[in-house]
Amino acid sequence: MPELPEVDALVHFMGPRIVGDFITRTDIGELSILKTADPPLEAISGLEISGVSRVGKALLIEFDGLDLVCRFARAGWLIWHEQVPTGPVRMGKGPLGLRIHLASGAGFDISEAGTKKNASVSLVDDRTEVPAIANAGPDALSIDDDQFAALLADSSSRIKTVLEEQQLIAGIGNAYSDEILHTAKLSPFTPANRVDAEALLEVIRGVLGAAREALNDLPPAKVKTVKKRGLRVHGRTGQTCPVCGSTIAEVSYADKSLQYCPGCQTGGKKLSDRRMDRLLK
Ligand SMILES: [Zn+2]
Structure with a gap:
């Protein structure tokens, strides 16, 4: 399971590559990954990414007024594409959970190996709507x-x-x-x-x-x-x-x-x- 240092590495890598870019399309590969319905995932198409951050072991992709909260569970991870594949995604086949396409032509997947599907993505107006974020204790690197x-x-x-x-x-x-x-x-x-x-x-x-x-x-x-x-x-x-x-x-x-x-x-x-x-x- 990705922990603080690994998710920080994602934030560090992703920030300069995606902040300021726009989402052009989202593909769902595994229905169960999406934990929220309102706002719908399509709501981020056309939006500019304003930030990338971490809370506990979760990765947050930030928009003006919306957060996409990605939780990797035990076998989940992020796959970066300099050129994101544009072909259709086969639902329920393989590790792909969610694919994000960016205006630059790059993109990334939230994927999860194995048959247990516990990785999750939540699109929320307020990040504290995600229980894991609302209930998270002080961060291990900032607790006094x-x-x-x-x-x-x-x-x-x-x-x-x-x-x-x-x-x-x-x-x-x-x-x-x-x-x-x-x-x-x-x-x-x-x-x-x-x-x-x-x-x-x-x-x-x-x-x-x-x-x-x-x-x-x-x-x-x-x-x-x-x-x-x-x-x-x-x-x-x-x-x-x-x-x-x-x-x-x-x-x-x-x-x-x-x-x-x-x-x-x-x-x-x-x-x-x-x-x-x-x-x-
Ligand atoms: Zn020893």
């Missing part, structure tokens, strides 16, 4: 020390869960929470209210800041590969921790998994992995 300390003090949930909860702090997902906790040498299962908030916030800023720097000048097609290359524990089960040399372990859930280094984060102990434990019984 006191806000973050209060947020942790209020929760006995696992720190991993708290970092991923968009309503508490926006922008961090499964990959960067693994990376942040590894750098902070914290077990993902530590209760939030037992964490040194000041130290963790410094790590959050460092990890997200470095990721953003690495990704910021890349075209969308390169962002994922470079992101993966920069990860030290996430998605690296069985590999060697670059910090201490231990073998990176994981905890699996029904639909996702987290990775951590027992050497750096849990005093050498394996965290209980209910799925693995069940398989081994």
Whole structure:
């Protein structure tokens, strides 16, 4: 799932290319991607794009008085076309969710790999009509020390869960929470209210800041590969921790998994992995 650094890379790339350009046409490839009906999507045809921005993990294409809010879910991403294909779009076939044509001849797709279609696009007069935007907590890169300390003090949930909860702090997902906790040498299962908030916030800023720097000048097609290359524990089960040399372990859930280094984060102990434990019984 694209997180704060990746969506920032999109904003950085798209801004100079689309702001001031006009939408000439929109094609829907997957009906379920469009979550709003009023105003209709055709309302943006002929409009000038006035800005591109990010809220949490969402990308916003801005018009005078309208916002197109794009949310990528787990497998969604943006495909940029210097020359956008003009042929007809086959509905319900393949990854294309929405295609935007620009007056310059360029364009972009919101696409989603796989069979689960969870990416979404909402066209709204007021961005707070989108619940994920209205309910988003402070941004992970702008939350201040006191806000973050209060947020942790209020929760006995696992720190991993708290970092991923968009309503508490926006922008961090499964990959960067693994990376942040590894750098902070914290077990993902530590209760939030037992964490040194000041130290963790410094790590959050460092990890997200470095990721953003690495990704910021890349075209969308390169962002994922470079992101993966920069990860030290996430998605690296069985590999060697670059910090201490231990073998990176994981905890699996029904639909996702987290990775951590027992050497750096849990005093050498394996965290209980209910799925693995069940398989081994
Ligand atoms: Zn380690």
